[in-house]
Amino acid sequence: xxxxxxxxxxxxxxxxxxxxxxxxxxxxxxxxxxxxxxxxxxxxxxxxxxxxxxxxxxxxxxxxxxxxxxxxxxxxxxxxxxxxxxxxxxxxxxxxxxxxxxxxxxxxxxxxxxxxxxxxxxxxxxxxxxxxxxxxxxxxxxxxxxxxxxxxxxxxxxxxxxxxxxxxxxxxxxxxxxxxxxxxxxxxxxxxxxxxxxxxxxxxxxxxxxxxxxxxxxxxxxxxxxxxxxxxxxxxxxxxxxxxxxxxxxxxxxxxxxxxxxxxxxxxxxxxxxxxxxxxxxxxxxxxxxxxxxxxxxxxxxxxxxxxxxxxxxxxxxxxxxxxxxxxxxxxxxxxxxxxxxxxxxxx
Numbered sequence: 001x002x003x004x005x006x007x008x009x010x011x012x013x014x015x016x017x018x019x020x021x022x023x024x025x026x027x028x029x030x031x032x033x034x035x036x037x038x039x040x041x042x043x044x045x046x047x048x049x050x051x052x053x054x055x056x057x058x059x060x061x062x063x064x065x066x067x068x069x070x071x072x073x074x075x076x077x078x079x080x081x082x083x084x085x086x087x088x089x090x091x092x093x094x095x096x097x098x099x100x101x102x103x104x105x106x107x108x109x110x111x112x113x114x115x116x117x118x119x120x121x122x123x124x125x126x127x128x129x130x131x132x133x134x135x136x137x138x139x140x141x142x143x144x145x146x147x148x149x150x151x152x153x154x155x156x157x158x159x160x161x162x163x164x165x166x167x168x169x170x171x172x173x174x175x176x177x178x179x180x181x182x183x184x185x186x187x188x189x190x191x192x193x194x195x196x197x198x199x200x201x202x203x204x205x206x207x208x209x210x211x212x213x214x215x216x217x218x219x220x221x222x223x224x225x226x227x228x229x230x231x232x233x234x235x236x237x238x239x240x241x242x243x244x245x246x247x248x249x250x251x252x253x254x255x256x257x258x259x260x261x262x263x264x265x266x267x268x269x270x271x272x273x274x275x276x277x278x279x280x281x282x283x284x285x286x287x288x289x290x291x292x293x294x295x296x297x298x299x300x301x302x303x304x305x306x307x308x309x310x311x312x313x314x315x316x317x318x319x320x321x322x323x324x325x326x327x328x329x330x331x332x333x334x335x336x337x338x339x340x341x342x343x344x345x346x347x348x
Contacts, residue, residue: 001025002032005346006131007320008058012050015324019058021127023135025071030135031079032071033087038129039064039155039313040339042185042246045327047117055117062129062341063089063115064157066150076138084144086303088157089293091115091126091136103297105140130320132346142300145307152312155185155338156303158293159313163190163242164302166265166291167197170240174198179234179241180219181254183210185313186244186267188337191217192311194242202238204254213336217314231257236284244268255280255288263287313338319345 001022008019026032044061046052065087069079079085092113093105100108113120116128128134144153163186172178178199180190187203194201195218202221203214211222223230234257241254246268255264255276266288276288294302306312314337318326326339 002133002135004131004133006060006127007323007346008060008127008130009048010058012048012055012057016048016061016130019060021058021060023133024124026073026135027137028073028075029137029139030073031069031076031085031138031141032133032135033065033067033085033141034070035065035067035129035132035134035343037066037151037154037317038062038341038343039158039315040323040326040330040341041155041158042330043158045330048327056125059117060127060130061116062131063087064154064159064340065115065129065134066144066154066157067134067343070133073138078138078143079141084146084150086142086144086153086157087115087129087134087136087140088142088161088299089115090118091140092121093140103295105295106293129343130323130341130346132343140296142296142303144303147307148310148312151317151340151342152315153303153306154340155189155313155315156306157299159185159189159338160306161294161299161302162186162267162291163244164193164305165294165298166242166267166289167193167240168298169291170263170265170289172197172199172240175200176239177202177237177259179204179223179238179254179257180244181205181225181241182244182268183207183214183337184244184333185335185338187242188213188217188314190242190244191219195219196309196311199240202234204241225253236260238262240265242267246270248272249274251275251288252277252280255286258284258286260284261286263289266290267292313340315340317342321345
């Protein structure tokens with residue numbers, strides 16, 4: 001067993017605080033990773049505070065993990081000691097269902113094993129990346145290039161793949177009109193990917209202050225969603241809308257912006273069910289679909305794509321000691337656009 005320092009939540013109502021525990025020794029197919037950086041996802045807050053239900057404690061959050069391999073099991077073939085490596089939102093799956101066999105482990109029919117707030121197949125609780133070490137089967141470990149700053153790579157393991165996967169799934173290509181709804185941790189990556197795919201990209205936002213940032217990220221247009229005339233002029237305009245908003249909002253307002261055969265992709269999770277007027281779909285044969293991260297193969301594809309085209313996240317690096325403050329700032333939208341923990345701060 002390896003002594004591991006971390007920050008954990010002991011309950012839904014207590015702040016994260018220092019927590020020591022032990023990681024297992026690597027099995028024959030495992031790698032041990034010294035964690036260097038871990039991104040902070042809004043889903044960390046939801047699970048720490050039990051806002052989705054079913055949370056178990058103590059809980060070490062974090063599923064945007066990059067680091068360096070320090071040990072490998074006897075049968076490991078893909079990695080060696082010293083390699084850079086990453087871990088995303090899950091660390092195992094059933095491996096035998098149709099989805100797993102097709103590289104869609106995120107949709108495992110028996111449920112993927114989450115990087116934290118989940119259970120390994122032997123019943124052991126998983127603990128995430130707000131920690132100094134993690135041990136993962138090599139099959140669920142990603143190769144990380146040294147071409148990009150590691151702190152800016154970490155959020156690609158969730159925010160990156162959550163937006164890359166659906167844009168690839170619907171086949172966004174050069175000349176498509178793509179709108180990104182909401183400029184946050186997900187939205188800023190969606191803009192970067194859609195632009196890199198050759199689409200004409202419009203940022204849809206309720207915040208006028210986001211216009212300058214949207215343009216810096218590469219968006220070709222900015223539309224203020226509170227401007228009725230602007231929204232009216234965009235009706236029947238887009239091929240794809242990537243909806244990243246987790247606050248309650250009216251889907252029909254945005255469905256009406258889609259052209260015939262257009263698609264709205266939902267990756268944000270509002271707190272209550274959203275109504276979808278049938279006529280908004282029927283009138284133009286529009287579709288609304290959801291999407292959840294990506295499988296291991298597609299996540300590796302995304303990481304390689306980012307390394308080749310110099311795409312990474314916009315981040316604010318923090319010491320672990322500021323994590324509770326960072327949570328409150330995230331809730332207020334006060335981050336451009338992803339907090340990343342420098343895990344070296346855990347060793348002080």
